[in-house]
Amino acid sequence: MAFKQVSSPHSHARQSTGQIMQLVLLATLPGLLVLSYQFGWGLLINILIATISAISAEALILKLRNRPIEFYLRDYSAVVTAVLLGLALPPLAPWWLVVVATVFSIVIAKQLYGGLGSNPFNPAMVGYVVALISFPIEMTTWVTPVSLLAADVSHPGLLESLAIVFAGNSPVDGVTGATPLDLFKHSDGLLVEQIYQNNSLFSAASFAGVGWEWANVAFLVGGLALLKARIFTWHAPMAMLGTLALMSMLFWDGGSSNSPGSPLMHLFSGASMLGAFFIVTDPVSSAVSNRGRLIYGALIGLLVYVIRAWGSYPDAVAFAVLLGNFAAPFIDNYTVPRTYGHGQSRRATDKETSE
Numbered sequence: 001m002a003f004k005q006v007s008s009p010h011s012h013a014r015q016s017t018g019q020i021m022q023l024v025l026l027a028t029l030p031g032l033l034v035l036s037y038q039f040g041w042g043l044l045i046n047i048l049i050a051t052i053s054a055i056s057a058e059a060l061i062l063k064l065r066n067r068p069i070e071f072y073l074r075d076y077s078a079v080v081t082a083v084l085l086g087l088a089l090p091p092l093a094p095w096w097l098v099v100v101a102t103v104f105s106i107v108i109a110k111q112l113y114g115g116l117g118s119n120p121f122n123p124a125m126v127g128y129v130v131a132l133i134s135f136p137i138e139m140t141t142w143v144t145p146v147s148l149l150a151a152d153v154s155h156p157g158l159l160e161s162l163a164i165v166f167a168g169n170s171p172v173d174g175v176t177g178a179t180p181l182d183l184f185k186h187s188d189g190l191l192v193e194q195i196y197q198n199n200s201l202f203s204a205a206s207f208a209g210v211g212w213e214w215a216n217v218a219f220l221v222g223g224l225a226l227l228k229a230r231i232f233t234w235h236a237p238m239a240m241l242g243t244l245a246l247m248s249m250l251f252w253d254g255g256s257s258n259s260p261g262s263p264l265m266h267l268f269s270g271a272s273m274l275g276a277f278f279i280v281t282d283p284v285s286s287a288v289s290n291r292g293r294l295i296y297g298a299l300i301g302l303l304v305y306v307i308r309a310w311g312s313y314p315d316a317v318a319f320a321v322l323l324g325n326f327a328a329p330f331i332d333n334y335t336v337p338r339t340y341g342h343g344q345s346r347r348a349t350d351k352e353t354s355e
Helices: 017-027 029-039 042-064 069-073 077-088 095-108 123-134 158-167 180-185 192-198 212-228 235-250 263-268 272-279 290-310 317-335
Strands: none
Touching: 017 029, 017 077, 017 212, 017 272, 029 042, 029 077, 029 212, 042 069, 042 077, 042 095, 042 158, 077 095, 077 123, 077 272, 095 123, 123 317, 180 263, 212 263, 212 272, 235 263, 235 272, 235 290, 263 272, 263 290, 272 290, 272 317, 290 317
């Protein structure tokens, strides 16, 4: 994340980019703690591998570009990308998958375009999509939430988790399983009530899906803390969540076999809250103006629902964000703020005329 430059006059944030990134990292802690409790050591190992890979890749490219390494690493943007990737990738994913996704994020999606502030696409989501398309089996193998494990089964300990990640050891039976969105999507022909009754991911849940519902609540809490600290404005995340909720309400038919799912399931399963408050709010790859952010967030919320309901991927946040990144310059062209001293707004492609 970084600040996109806009035409003057503009206000200056009290915090530096590095301080803002540190606040973002702190805000991910509630979600990280909940996910670690539910899924074990895998996510912490993901984040460690991704952080080392991101810092190493960033330092190498900066050295090749003859840029001051320490100066750029101190903005913590590479660490934020690594943490977001580590949270999004499946726990106990092979170490090489995390490295590939992270290096692609830093080298190709960020540094190839000129570094922080120049990348048109969110680096973490680029790395995630590359891994998902390239390694679909590894990317769709998740860990069973702790509350659903059999009485005689537990998540692997730290050493066993490291052996699974680095040595390729297979996890014990009963530890891996599907996510709520994946399970719901591949339960064709069943009424929603039947899906909920036949699968403990839903029957044992409070309102969405075991493991993911409280993780989404935790990311919501962290996101609201950032919003209160004025790290970003409310426009993009609220527009995304509002559109996702509206679409799921419009197409919620009470639970037939063709139902795409309830609003609560869409809002509190998968990466909905992580995407809304920690990915969509990236000011580098999003729209500039508040009006543009409303359109940008609404577009992503719409795309998330469309892909989840009628596409091939259960979650779809990463694909929706990248499509939104692609549309951001077009949105900016028609929502550019009125230049100070001018009577009306203009498109970004219009030539300025003297008054």
